[in-house]
Amino acid sequence: MSAFSTAATTGRKKRGEGHTRREEILQAAKELFLEHGYDSVTIRKIADRVGVSAPALYLYFPDKEQMMLALCDQTFGLLLDSLGDIEKTVTDPRERIRRFGEAYLRFGLQHPDEYRLIFLGSNIPESMRKIGHRMPTDDLSRPGVVGAVVFQRLVTVLVEAEASGLKLNYPADTCAELCWMAIHGLTSAFILKPEFPWSDRELLIDGMFAMIMKGLVKEG
Amino acid sequence: MSAFSTAATTGRKKRGEGHTRREEILQAAKELFLEHGYDSVTIRKIADRVGVSAPALYLYFPDKEQMMLALCDQTFGLLLDSLGDIEKTVTDPRERIRRFGEAYLRFGLQHPDEYRLIFLGSNIPESMRKIGHRMPTDDLSRPGVVGAVVFQRLVTVLVEAEASGLKLNYPADTCAELCWMAIHGLTSAFILKPEFPWSDRELLIDGMFAMIMKGLVKEG
DNA sequence: ATAGATAACTTATCATAGTTAAGTTAACGG
């Protein structure tokens, strides 16, 4: 129409501007997924919100699954960032472990749907079940390996802790597994059963970390 | 045809024999769900295996969801039974906690799909997400409350442990929550990521229980 | 400027899903 119409929200994209449409789709999908859950959100609803036809989405994503995957990688980047911050900032080994665990937990609480998707394999097609725990031998740039990457960072923290003099009760990788399992149990409990009358959340968090430390690190 | 034909597998059921058809459906659904997962199993496939038409299933179940629910309650009865055995057999409080946890874990490993369904809310419709953790204030005979019942039994064990002299670091219900979270973390890790190169399983189990005991019970 | 080439779409359609409506068959009771 007028001299305006930046093609921002309106009509067809100019040539070479397809990627902005892709991001519009991702944004709409994210909002809808977070609000209603993966299963309840149909391709058509996403398309409606974006303002294009349903098949148009297939120009940018091979299927619905890949939309969610793209969203997850995007969100989990945040977790990796905060782990990076801790690695740079915190030097004390015990403190590092605790801060790592807390970062993980807080992330889970702030992004419960993405957490469920990656670490619980919930409400997603059978084929996606393996996503969260694909091994790091895979191409790390591929979508969906974030879970394994996060775990690997924890192993590294424990190996370094051991190197800097901390005495562990088990091999570092075993400790990392136990630590992850415990924190994952905590996190997933809050996420999966939010209406359960849990004890005070901070008490549980403190209690869990106390358990982990007593269980994994030798006295001294 | 012949004088035989007990209507066991063949043809139409006699009057008043509908409940046997119901069980045939349940059995077929169980086999298919365990083999292929909830989502991949269609009403029609279940019906085919039973040898009836798809809508016939709706004579016995209001929807697909209720079939899975019925199966779950059936299977989780086994867990409740083994918990009952422990309560009768084992008297030492520490031993009881450990045995409870182990029974829970072994159950999860032996019935991973039911575990996922009840405790992870995985691969089932949105509406079923709350099933595993409906509160015991609900009608306990209703399908799907087994999760809460199991947890309640753990609380009782810890309360009794305290009564018999064991010193806990936190209130009994808080301890039960921490204990459940840790064991659930262990269980769900094995179930959700079976191909992960975990350390020796028994080592992890021992390590987890050591963690729990050190974390919850005061020295002495 | 204009004629391909092709990015960015749309409409029509498919197969399959869960589920329902409405009719059919056969077993039992009077």
Place this chain on the structure above:
DNA sequence: CCGTTAACTTAACTATGATAAGTTATCTAT
């Protein structure tokens, strides 16, 4: 033997993810 009704079937509906095939508009090269 006849009517009631439990135990079914066939046909169909709606909604899903996905595809095929065509259309429109923008850029590029002449």
